[in-house]
Amino acid sequence: DLLGYRLRYGVKDTVLNEMILQVTSHKITQLERGVEYEFRVAGQNHIGFGQETIKYLLTPEGMPAAPPANITHRFQTPDVVCIQWDPPPRPKRNGQIVRYDVQFQKKLDQTTVIDRNTTHTKAVFSNLEEASEYVFRVRAHTKSGSGPWSEKSVITTERDMVRA
Template sequence: FRITDLYPGRLYNISVRSIVGAEESREVLANGGAGQLTTPSRPGKLMLEKASATWSPYHIYITWTNSTSENGVERYSVSLTSGTGSIGQVEYSGNRHGVNITNLCPGMSYCVRVVAELRNLISPPSDNCFSTVETRPSDAPTNLILIPQRRSLIVIFNTLRRPNGRITTYECYIHNLNTSTDTIQNHTTARKSSIAVETFIIRDLEPYTNYSIRVRAYTSVGSGPWSDPVSECTLEAAPGNVSSFSAAPINYTTVHLTWTPPTKRNGIIREYVIVNPPAANVRVRSTTQEYIVTGLNGYTHYTFGIMAVTVEVGNEARISVRTPEGRKLCWICARLILLYINSNL
């Protein structure tokens, strides 16, 4: 027959005797008198808490309530996981209802799972996720690569091994090696810390200019160390206007053009293109800084242009000039008639 309404996890001595009429048999103890242990009840679910007064960038103290098991708990099992997977597991026995978890990383998210164990019975798991306190980054971006554009640099680098929190900003120190001037650009980021490679673009640079670049990362607490400097030259672009462009008449059919190279060359000047209204455009060598225009008409307005050329043709600089008066046409006609008459005499 079945004995009911017993308490779980209790040791009971059970005796059996037969009764026939008024006579009772001798008492017999079950299990030879060793008693019978009922099956313990499963431990109840724990309530986890973190003691905020003691948590830090590198450790956290986790506490939990006592199990509701009527039979107590033999031990507690605590496991810790992060985004990189299982960190470790430690068993705690006795009446301890808290554990100080150490050797953590700053600014990292963790999940703690605690179960109570009694023999082969395990309580429902109790989970609690938290983040350690952020600090400044411990290291700098590495393996910086600069990809030059005409007025920008694409920066590619490996992210930090020890960010110590969520990186919010990358600060870029830009040193112009040609002019020895410095500027700072900040680049915000919303990427996850698990990203291995970061990319951003430094803009508003000068073409064909040498720059030295360093980068450092920021968390909400502050900045980390600077990376090693990396140098690169931006690509060539179209040059600016030539300087000191002037036009001076030599006589009524000839004009002398002079100029100096552009202030912003933006590359290597390869040639100049002269816009010559009386004829086709003229190309002259980059070392040339003057040109004689001939075959013009007297007392006439002309507009000349010139453009410097690198990998692209630059902006056109223009100048207008009027040639002086030439000989009168009636005098020329009179001379021709006189010569014609003399030749027939």
């Protein structure tokens, strides 16, 4: 006699959740978007569990639900800054990140915004003016579209820059 089923599931190549069921269907909610899941089902009788059936399912992608994380900057020279970041946290990526947008501008000049896109997690901006404030922000994209912008960050260049 069939006593029930063991269902094991989770993101592929991670530790799987396990549950014992007496029914032949079960709804699983709150799956991440754009992620490959592994599902394993085995029947149980008085001897134990049988061989598992394994299925893989790729959930549909969505737009990132969070901006890039851990945004930092460092000056490479007094007039060149490198901005770096990490992708959004995995549960908020909603798929494969295909590119990033970076907006960079002088704080007091709203008319000259530099828009740059990159597949890397950094961007370099050069020819900065001395004793000036610059503002930048970053967002991530999946194939489904763009996520939210990060908070704006402000950097200040030094006075009396000596150019190399």
